[in-house]
Amino acid sequence: MKSLPLVVFLVSSLLQPIFAQNSVREKIADEIAYSINHELINHWYPKAYDTTYGGYISSFDAAFNPTENQDKMIVSQARHLWTLSKMIERSPDTKHYYEGAKLGFTFLKDKFWDKENGGFHTLLSREGKVKSSGIGAKTAYGNAFGIYGLAAYYKVSSNPEVLDLAKKAFYWLEEHSYDPQYGGYFQSLALDGTVLKRESNTASTATIGYKDQNSSIHLLEAFTELYGVWKDPLLKQRTKELLTIIRDKIVQKEGYLQLFLYPDWKPVSFRDKGRVAIDKHHSIDHVSYGHDIETAYLMMEASHVLGLQEDYKTWKIGKKMVDHSLRYGWDNKVGGFYDGGYYFAGESKPELIKDTKNWWAQAEGLNSLLIMTDLYPNDPLNYFKKFQVQWEYIQRYLIDHENGEWYPGGLDKQPELKNARKGQIWKTAYHNFRAMNNCEQKLRDPSHLALTINKGENGH
Numbered sequence: 001m002k003s004l005p006l007v008v009f010l011v012s013s014l015l016q017p018i019f020a021q022n023s024v025r026e027k028i029a030d031e032i033a034y035s036i037n038h039e040l041i042n043h044w045y046p047k048a049y050d051t052t053y054g055g056y057i058s059s060f061d062a063a064f065n066p067t068e069n070q071d072k073m074i075v076s077q078a079r080h081l082w083t084l085s086k087m088i089e090r091s092p093d094t095k096h097y098y099e100g101a102k103l104g105f106t107f108l109k110d111k112f113w114d115k116e117n118g119g120f121h122t123l124l125s126r127e128g129k130v131k132s133s134g135i136g137a138k139t140a141y142g143n144a145f146g147i148y149g150l151a152a153y154y155k156v157s158s159n160p161e162v163l164d165l166a167k168k169a170f171y172w173l174e175e176h177s178y179d180p181q182y183g184g185y186f187q188s189l190a191l192d193g194t195v196l197k198r199e200s201n202t203a204s205t206a207t208i209g210y211k212d213q214n215s216s217i218h219l220l221e222a223f224t225e226l227y228g229v230w231k232d233p234l235l236k237q238r239t240k241e242l243l244t245i246i247r248d249k250i251v252q253k254e255g256y257l258q259l260f261l262y263p264d265w266k267p268v269s270f271r272d273k274g275r276v277a278i279d280k281h282h283s284i285d286h287v288s289y290g291h292d293i294e295t296a297y298l299m300m301e302a303s304h305v306l307g308l309q310e311d312y313k314t315w316k317i318g319k320k321m322v323d324h325s326l327r328y329g330w331d332n333k334v335g336g337f338y339d340g341g342y343y344f345a346g347e348s349k350p351e352l353i354k355d356t357k358n359w360w361a362q363a364e365g366l367n368s369l370l371i372m373t374d375l376y377p378n379d380p381l382n383y384f385k386k387f388q389v390q391w392e393y394i395q396r397y398l399i400d401h402e403n404g405e406w407y408p409g410g411l412d413k414q415p416e417l418k419n420a421r422k423g424q425i426w427k428t429a430y431h432n433f434r435a436m437n438n439c440e441q442k443l444r445d446p447s448h449l450a451l452t453i454n455k456g457e458n459g460h
Helices: 006-039 074-090 095-112 140-157 160-176 213-227 233-250 275-280 289-306 312-329 359-375 383-397 415-419 430-444
Strands: 340-342 351-354
Touching: 006 383, 006 430, 074 095, 074 140, 074 430, 095 140, 095 160, 140 160, 140 213, 160 213, 160 233, 213 233, 213 289, 233 289, 233 312, 289 312, 289 359, 312 359, 359 383, 359 430
Parallel strands: none
Antiparallel strands: 340 351
């Protein structure tokens, strides 16, 4: 038997690792597709459709049975609408997705939208009566998700009424929440849209009057989705502005997001106040690894949808955020991203202060790790290996293979969450479905979302 020519042998040897990874990618893609269809979406829909009052019921117990309290929040209702719209793209022959999406849109239009003052209400009863009229009655964050869900639904419905409502919400934010002096948006708004300001008696633990990373990144996400179906110049300007503010002002030099900031974008920090004060203000000031890895993706997605060419700065900062989360917020033993760290005064590295692992951070980590895999395949951090470990972690500690959906947090750290609710107004299928949907498509086709970059300039 003749031996292979040297050049054929060498080429074959070089391709073997690629073929091996492709085989692994296909296997994981199949596992993810199965989990989407048989362990997630099929449990939510059509069970969550509220055919009595409209919209969706969102609260389900550990066995995925509806619970008693079914108040409706704009964030979760809009996330359901977004998810169903994406499922229509994924499975266009499934009739009930169209019926379910229409239920959500109609409830947003008829109940959540404030016909007197404009803007989306934050919280309603199941029947659609307003339950929030004081602090938090309207938020930039809530209105962002209203836009997000509507934009996705317009893409699959082509209903001009849907796009009109998304535009109204965008212009309402422009009039009431946008800051013409420093840019960006204020989060806390009164019922009439007035920005709530900090007073001398405002509690130090209150976030009124601050700007924040969370509403900023999800406004970016919503505007990106809307720009995909509405190429408006002002919308494009605001989306680029948000991308720049997040990347250059909210992300700190170490590679993490400052959670809250003053109107001029100076950080709200308690670093010099001592540990007692830091613990007291944990919700305002800490390193949130989940938000960091999520934002890396949202920035790159916005840059791509905006059509920005050679946007090396965004890619560099996005990678820095993922790498920071891996170095300081990653569990090297079993995988998973921790919930929180803190840069104490005088320290060059963040200390781990919260080692639990909430479900949404694990989903966002899965998505961003795969993006990094395809952008930087030879990086010493070995993103693909960590992506594999993360998927194994999710399957072992987060997915309820019997009752469906994900536990609220990893059972390796919080085994008691096995009996916790699978759904509530802050927990829908949005984070985990989006991550798995993106990952399945990208595993099968690395060019998915066209998140590519000229590697030569970055040395990877």
